[in-house]
Amino acid sequence: MKKLLLIILLFAGLTGFKHSNSRHISGTVYGKDDGLPLAGVTVIIDGTSTGTQTNDKGRYSIIVPDGKQNLSFVYIGYKSAKVKLGKSELVNIYLEPAANTLSEVVITGYQSQRRKDLTGSVSVISMDKATASPPALNQLQGRVAGVAISSGSLGAASNVKLRGISTLPMPLRVTDESYKGMAENGFTNVKTSPLSTFSVDVDAASYSNIRRFINNGELPPADAVRIEEMINYFHYNLPGPINNDPVAIHTELSSAPWNSKHRLLRIGLKAKTIESKNLPPSNLVFLIDVSGSMDEPNKLPLVKASMKMLADQLRAKDKVAIVVYAGNAGLVLPSTSGDKKLTIKSAIDNLNAGGSTAGGEGIKLAYKIAKENFMPKGNNRIIMATDGDFNVGASSDGDMEQLITKERASNVAISIMGFGMGNYKDSKMETLADKGNGNYAYIDNVTEAHKALVSEFGGTLFTVAKDVKLQIEFNPAKVQAYRLLGYEDRMLNKEDFNNDKKDAGDIGSGHSVTALYEIVPAGIKDDYAGNVDSLKYQKSIPEATSNGNAEMVTIKFRYKEPESAASKMSLVTLNDSPEELKTTSADFRFAAAVAEFGMLLRESEFKQRSTFAQVISLAKGAKDKDEEGYRSEFIRLAESAKLLVKNELATE
Incomplete structure (x- = not known):
């Protein structure tokens, strides 16, 4: 035994053996915002290319050689941090979120989701039968806070880990839909802006897209909800024009279902129908x-x-x-x-x-x-x-x-x-x-294809009036303020109405277009009417007084014939004589229900006393003949959205 010990000591002396000063440093990286572990954080020894990454529990382990005293922690979405090592071999760190965080990642499976997680431009990982391309998911690791891929190749056995959520099995699909940001039209004071001018819009894409979201068990992003396209998805029973006019104008006035003190004005346009032959x-x-x-x-x-x-x-x-x-x-x-x-x-x-x-x-x-x-x-x-x-x-x-x-x-x-x-x-x-x-x-779906390309063939492909514009003048003796529901990206300057060089929307054969205005009548106290101080350098606009005119609005309609470069104009007026909501046309009540549904989906600041129950009740009472079943389908969608919102509130 003594001989063996002597040999070992002799060997150590001959080889210049000395105690190593390398250190084994380990710890956990957390997010300072919520205290949860961060997976996929890069940990680098300063002055070297040596590094590692935190695992799915936010833990890391690294050998630091003699003479190296600093570790750097890097993670996109969080501020980078440098730590000077002390005596302890356990180094935990909390990273602060960066101000310029990347797009949010939302996990959608069969569980309910919060609406606020589905607004704006989002990236979504959906757990369904579709599979993801490996590069797409790999790009998430190290780029989006809280996402970690458990293996380098994303085959069937791979997993995606999110902070605070158990490992999700593949297959997954990365989605990246984009919607144009849109600020809702607010209420406009008539004393300062009596004219409202916009281009008509016969698009209906928003409604069928929203239907897709809801049928998949999700609430749509707010910017996917365009109220005018939802309203104009449906057929309305409006009489066509007489003589050779390409378009007829119709109006209807009642109270707004979500605020009985306000008026709701419906303006309907109906294009002439040309037989296919x-x-x-x-x-x-x-x-x-x-x-x-x-x-x-x-x-x-x-x-x-x-x-x-x-x-x-x-x-x-x-x-x-x-x-x-x-x-x-x-x-x-x-x-x-x-x-x-x-x-x-x-x-x-x-x-x-x-x-x-x-x-x-x-x-x-x-x-x-x-x-x-x-x-x-x-x-x-x-x-x-x-x-x-x-x-x-x-x-x-x-x-x-x-x-x-x-x-x-x-x-x-x-x-x-x-x-x-x-x-x-x-x-x-x-x-x-x-x-x-x-x-x-x-x-x-195929049914929607048939609607757009067969049932509405003429309206989809054949223009009967182009560059169609509307300009509404409100009588300040009757109206304090007004708001156009939808058409946010179709608004025009008042001067554009008479400018034939200004492009506007087209109407096809048999098409109908509906626009809704919410009106604050004169003489009622209302926060939406707005209030400003008197002007200092010019005379203030006098208070509106009765001018003996019963008219509430004048509606001017301008359009061009398909082959013409010069426009024509017609106008109608409407008195302040609202009907009771229950006696209005089924079309009026159904359009109001669709608009209210849109405000709820957008969580509009102007929804006031809107409810899903009211939307459903109003639509059920306005189904009319509904030969193709589109209005019945809308009621089912509203009922589904009500359940989704209820589930969302239960999880908050």
Whole structure:
């Protein structure tokens, strides 16, 4: 034994053995905002490339060599921190949130969600039968606070960890939908601004998109809720124009269901209906997104079914070409007579998805083909089917607006058909339709495709009045303040009404348009009327007094014939003689219910005494004939949304 000890000591001396000063440092990293562990934090020894990451419990362990005294902790969404090591080998740290945090990540599965988690632009990881692409999920780790991927490859056994939530099994889908931010119209004081001017809007995409969210057990993002599009999704029984007028104006006045002291004014426009056989010939270009993002059951397959429905409506005098785009754009069917349905449908059936998305190039080629086959007396239109997720070339909303505005002078309109979910770019498609003198629909199922492209074929594709504007003048003797419900991105300056160069919305054959104003009558005390101090440098506007005129509003309507550059104007007036709500038309009460539903979904600051129970009751009493069942469907949606909100409140 003594010999063995001697040998060991001799060996140590010969090898210059000495005690190592390397240290084993470990600890846990927490978020200072909520005290929960942070997974995926990078821990680096200063002055080296040596580092590690915290595990799913926020813990780390690292060997620090002699002479190194500092550790750096880095995590996107939090302020970086440098720690000087002391005597202790246990180093816990709390990171402070950074001011410029990234987009929120929301986990959606089969549990209920809070509305505040679903507003604005969000990234969503949805637990459903779809699978995620590995790069998409890997990009979350180290970039979004609280997300950690448990393994480098995201196969079936991989997991995603979020702070304070147990490990979630794959498969998962990363989603990134975008909606244009929108500030609601507020109440305007009539004494300072007696005129309200806006462009009409016949789009209906918001309603079917909201339906998709609610049917999937989610409340929609607030910016996805556009009240005018919800209202105008439905058919209203308005008489058409007489003589040769393209549009008739109708009005109705009652109390607002959510505030009985306020008035609710409904302005309805009804375009003339042209029989299909009398519609002008069409020069159509189907512009179809066949990029990789369209390779889902509710995207390209549904696009094909929709386009074939539309092909069935074409006549021999109509022509259609098909342009597709992925990494590049290409012509897959030259302009072909509408009676060659087998040829058209075969070209559609042969489409397959794959590659990146050069949407801008596709739009340019579609306009080129449309202009080459232009029909001077016909309907020249591009019908674009996409999820809006452009990622090659010109792709931003601004790029699209500039491109479409430039092409608008060609007199080729563009209709947008939105498809899919997850990476859906509503903001981009709304811009395309608005600036391209077209309309915008969201197709979430075959039934919706039939509604947009068969039942409403004429209204979707054939314009009877273009650049349609409304200007309402309120009588200050009768009105203190007013608010237009919706149309936030269609507002115009008062001078734009008489300016024929100012672009506005179009109305198609048989279309109806409804606009609602909430009015604060004169003579009642109301916080919404507003109050300002007297002016110092000019005379204050005198208090409104009765002027002997019973009129409450004058409604001016301006439009152009489809082939004209000069506008025409007509007007109607309405007296302050409101009906009782219960005696108004079923259409009035149903439109009011839809508007109230929209305010609740947006959590509007102007919802006042709105409730889901009132929405449901009002809509049930206004179903009318409802031959196609759309109003009954709305009632079911409102009932589902009520349950979702109830579940949300129970979890807060």
